[in-house]
Amino acid sequence: MSEAAAPAEPALIAFRGIEVAFGGKPILTGIDLDMHKGEFLCVVGPSGCGKTTLLRLAAGLLPPSAGRVLYEGHDIVGPQRDVAVVFQDYSDALLPWRTASGNVSLVYETLGTPRDERADRIASVLARVGLAEHADKYPSQLSGGMQQRLQIARCLAQEPKVWLMDEPFGALDAITRQSLQDEILRIVADTGTTVFFVTHDLEEAIYLGHRVIAMKPHPGRIAATYPVDLPHPRDQRTTPEQPEFMHLRRVLLEFIRGTQT
Amino acid sequence: MRLRAIDWRGAVLPVGVLATAEIAARLTDYQSSSLPRPSEIVAAAATALLDGSMLHATAQTLLSALGGLAIGASLGLIFGTLMGLFVIFNRLMEVTVESLRPIPSVALIPIALLIFGLGYAMEITLIAKTSFWPVLLLTIAAVRGVKPRLLEVARLLRMGLIARVFKIVIPAALPGIFVGFRIAVGAALVVAVTVEIAANPLGLGYAMMRAQESLRPDLVFAYLFWVGLVGWLINAALLWFQRRIFGTVAFRARP
Numbered sequence: 001m002s003e004a005a006a007p008a009e010p011a012l013i014a015f016r017g018i019e020v021a022f023g024g025k026p027i028l029t030g031i032d033l034d035m036h037k038g039e040f041l042c043v044v045g046p047s048g049c050g051k052t053t054l055l056r057l058a059a060g061l062l063p064p065s066a067g068r069v070l071y072e073g074h075d076i077v078g079p080q081r082d083v084a085v086v087f088q089d090y091s092d093a094l095l096p097w098r099t100a101s102g103n104v105s106l107v108y109e110t111l112g113t114p115r116d117e118r119a120d121r122i123a124s125v126l127a128r129v130g131l132a133e134h135a136d137k138y139p140s141q142l143s144g145g146m147q148q149r150l151q152i153a154r155c156l157a158q159e160p161k162v163w164l165m166d167e168p169f170g171a172l173d174a175i176t177r178q179s180l181q182d183e184i185l186r187i188v189a190d191t192g193t194t195v196f197f198v199t200h201d202l203e204e205a206i207y208l209g210h211r212v213i214a215m216k217p218h219p220g221r222i223a224a225t226y227p228v229d230l231p232h233p234r235d236q237r238t239t240p241e242q243p244e245f246m247h248l249r250r251v252l253l254e255f256i257r258g259t260q261t
Numbered sequence: 262m263r264l265r266a267i268d269w270r271g272a273v274l275p276v277g278v279l280a281t282a283e284i285a286a287r288l289t290d291y292q293s294s295s296l297p298r299p300s301e302i303v304a305a306a307a308t309a310l311l312d313g314s315m316l317h318a319t320a321q322t323l324l325s326a327l328g329g330l331a332i333g334a335s336l337g338l339i340f341g342t343l344m345g346l347f348v349i350f351n352r353l354m355e356v357t358v359e360s361l362r363p364i365p366s367v368a369l370i371p372i373a374l375l376i377f378g379l380g381y382a383m384e385i386t387l388i389a390k391t392s393f394w395p396v397l398l399l400t401i402a403a404v405r406g407v408k409p410r411l412l413e414v415a416r417l418l419r420m421g422l423i424a425r426v427f428k429i430v431i432p433a434a435l436p437g438i439f440v441g442f443r444i445a446v447g448a449a450l451v452v453a454v455t456v457e458i459a460a461n462p463l464g465l466g467y468a469m470m471r472a473q474e475s476l477r478p479d480l481v482f483a484y485l486f487w488v489g490l491v492g493w494l495i496n497a498a499l500l501w502f503q504r505r506i507f508g509t510v511a512f513r514a515r516p
């Protein structure tokens with residue numbers, strides 16, 4: 001049973017006939033995609049097929065060459081504060097001259113949160129990602145996994161309606177990755193946010209997603225959509241053993257192999 | 262953290278040269294009215310230091326240098342940030358900047374004299390003109406070099422221009438800007454002394470001229486070495502500061 005919102009509801013984010021070209025070279029073509037409120041959408045595809053480009057369109061960081069990107073029915077003209085982006089290159093996305101709390105504070109300063117409320121809020125957000133004891137450390141003093149948690153903490157502070165995550169756990173070891181996967185699932189369950197999650201890890205896509213979008217390159221396009229019929233909450237031990245999980249993994253693996261020949 | 266801004270081994274060569282000169286002068290019983298012995302220079306320096314005249318001149322020179330730096334570096338920072346951030350602003354300024362830059366500060370002394378007359382104002386103006394360029398050029402480069410990801414973080418939060426400049430751009434560019442500032446400090450001292458020698462009755466350069474006019478080569482050399490020492494001390498202090506601030510975890514990027 002999929003937990004995606006009822007199809008009758010209008011899409012939260014909608015891509016309509018998207019074309020993207022860089023210097024005349026088509027990068028994305030014919031993208032039509034609806035994301036519904038509360039949906040966890042995973043995007044997989046070979047390197048260079050335009051996954052990041054698609055995410056940047058949704059973030060309002062990049063205008064399409066043709067077509068429209070709609071947020072709650074309106075054209076996206078630029079970034080919005082209720083859309084948070086977790087970049088793949090976490091160390092570049094943090095301010096190295098600010099401590100962990102300083103990095104989170106940036107959000108509250110920008111949102112105009114009253115000064116006397118900030119300390120408590122920062123502490124609670126850092127605690128949610130397990131960084132409470134590292135509040136006074138600078139990014140260079142944190143491990144890769146901690147830096148990624150810090151980026152997630154900063155996005156949490158934004159209290160976004162939508163998370164756009166670009167291979168957020170790609171560079172992490174298996175244990176850290178699993179704990180962050182479960183953290184993000186818990187955050188989504190707690191807050192009912194919508195997630196656009198790019199990954200090249202097929203099992204991660206199946207484990208996390210309500211739906212998996214598979215893309216093909218040259219030019220980038222959506223080749224197939226797979227609903228994930230797995231019960232929630234997901235579990236690192238039992239979920240991957242379910243027949244549906246193994247079936248989807250095989251299907252996706254064959255798809256990815258197909259794109260590489 | 263070990264603080265090793267000053268490596269005393271660097272003193273071996275100059276001290277050695279001076280000692281050799283002194284010994285050579287004594288052995289050959291050398292006497293000259295233009296080239297004093299090192300011991301005579303040291304004596305002249307000690308006298309000038311003790312009667313306060315050398316420190317007074319130093320204060321005047323440093324005051325001018327500081328005033329000029331404050332103006333020049335601030336303007337360089339402001340223009341550099343704008344030119345680094347906005348292509349349009351850069352286009353507007355480029356020709357003006359590139360055509361003014363090659364004019365030597367010394368060549369502007371006559372104009373500065375016409376406008377300001379003698380005194381601090383003209384000297385400070387010329388120092389400001391000199392220290393503007395290195396700060397401007399390195400700020401432009403540093404601002405352009407700010408990681409695009411950080412600017413996107415600012416965009417995603419919809420930070421205003423002022424917040425973006427002060428919370429993202431300038432902190433990120435600060436190590437580069439500081440290099441420009443260090444170059445500006447060195448240039449400011451050089452121009453201050455030059456202007457004082459050429460025209461302005463102030464500071465170390467003027468003291469040197471007066472010593473020369475009163476046929477005191479020992480004092481001329483004493484001032485010369487003193488200027489070198491002051492410059493070296495200031496640079497060492499800035500280097501120490503640079504390491505202290507930018508060598509810390511707050512500015513060390515993770516590999």
Ligand SMILES: Nc1ncnc2c1ncn2[C@@H]1O[C@H](COP(=O)(O)OP(=O)(O)OP(=O)(O)O)[C@@H](O)[C@H]1O
Nearest residue numbers: 022023027045046047048049050051052053054200
């Ligand atoms: N600013 C740009 N200018 C020109 N080409 C670009 C630009 N950004 C991306 N591209 C090209 O667009 C294509 C898609 O890039 P994109 O980063 O979206 O791929 P991706 O699916 O995220 O790949 P990966 O899995 O390696 O991250 C690539 O061929 C890339 O070279």
Ligand SMILES: [Mg+2]
Nearest residue numbers: 051052053166
């Ligand atoms: Mg990518």
